[in-house]
Amino acid sequence: MGACMLNLVEYDIVFQEVPTEVSLALTIAGCPVKCRGCHRADTWNPNLGNPLTEAVLQQLLQQYQGLISCVLFMGGEWQPKALLTALKQVNQAELKTALYTGLEQIDPKIQAQLTYLKTGPWIRELGGLDQPTTNQKFINCHTGETLNHLFHREAG
Numbered sequence: 001m002g003a004c005m006l007n008l009v010e011y012d013i014v015f016q017e018v019p020t021e022v023s024l025a026l027t028i029a030g031c032p033v034k035c036r037g038c039h040r041a042d043t044w045n046p047n048l049g050n051p052l053t054e055a056v057l058q059q060l061l062q063q064y065q066g067l068i069s070c071v072l073f074m075g076g077e078w079q080p081k082a083l084l085t086a087l088k089q090v091n092q093a094e095l096k097t098a099l100y101t102g103l104e105q106i107d108p109k110i111q112a113q114l115t116y117l118k119t120g121p122w123i124r125e126l127g128g129l130d131q132p133t134t135n136q137k138f139i140n141c142h143t144g145e146t147l148n149h150l151f152h153r154e155a156g
C-alpha cells in the first residue's frame with residue numbers, strides 16, 4: 001500500500017511492556033531507527049505485514065473488548081498522520097494508548113493522544129527499561145511522571 005499507511009506485522013496481548021495495563025501490542029513494520037542489536041530487525045522492512053486500516057483496527061478492538069485496557073503501538077511514528085488517526089480511534093474506544101519509539105522525542109500532536117510513551121533507542125551497553133543504567137524512558141504523558149521504576153526487578 002501507499003506511503004501513508006501503517007503496516008501491521010503482528011499483534012499480541014502483553015502484560016509487561018506497559019505496567020499495570022493489559023495491552024494489545026501492535027508491531028508496525030519499517031522502524032527506521034535501526035539500533036545495533038535490535039531484537040526485531042526482522043520487522044525493519046516497511047513492506048512487511050498488512051495495512052492497519054481503520055476497519056482492521058476496529059475489528060481488533062472488538063475482538064479484545066473487555067480483555068484489554070490499552071493499545072500499544074510498537075513503532076509507527078514514521079507515519080505520523082496514520083498513527084495519529086489510529087490513536088484517535090483507540091481513544092474513541094476509551095482505551096489507553098502507548099507508543100514505543102526509538103526516538104528521543106516525538107511530534108507533540110502524537111504525544112497529545114498518548115497515555116504512555118517509551119522513548120530512546122536500544123543501546124545494549126546501557127540496557128533496557130529494567131536497568132537503572134538505561135537511556136530509555138517510560139513516561140505517563142498525562143502527568144509527565146517517569147515510570148521506569150515500575151520495570152525494575154524487586155531489589156533483593
Ligand code: SF4
Binds near residue numbers: 075101
Ligand atoms: S527503535 Fe526498537 S525496533 Fe527500532 S531499531 Fe531500535 S530496537 Fe529495533
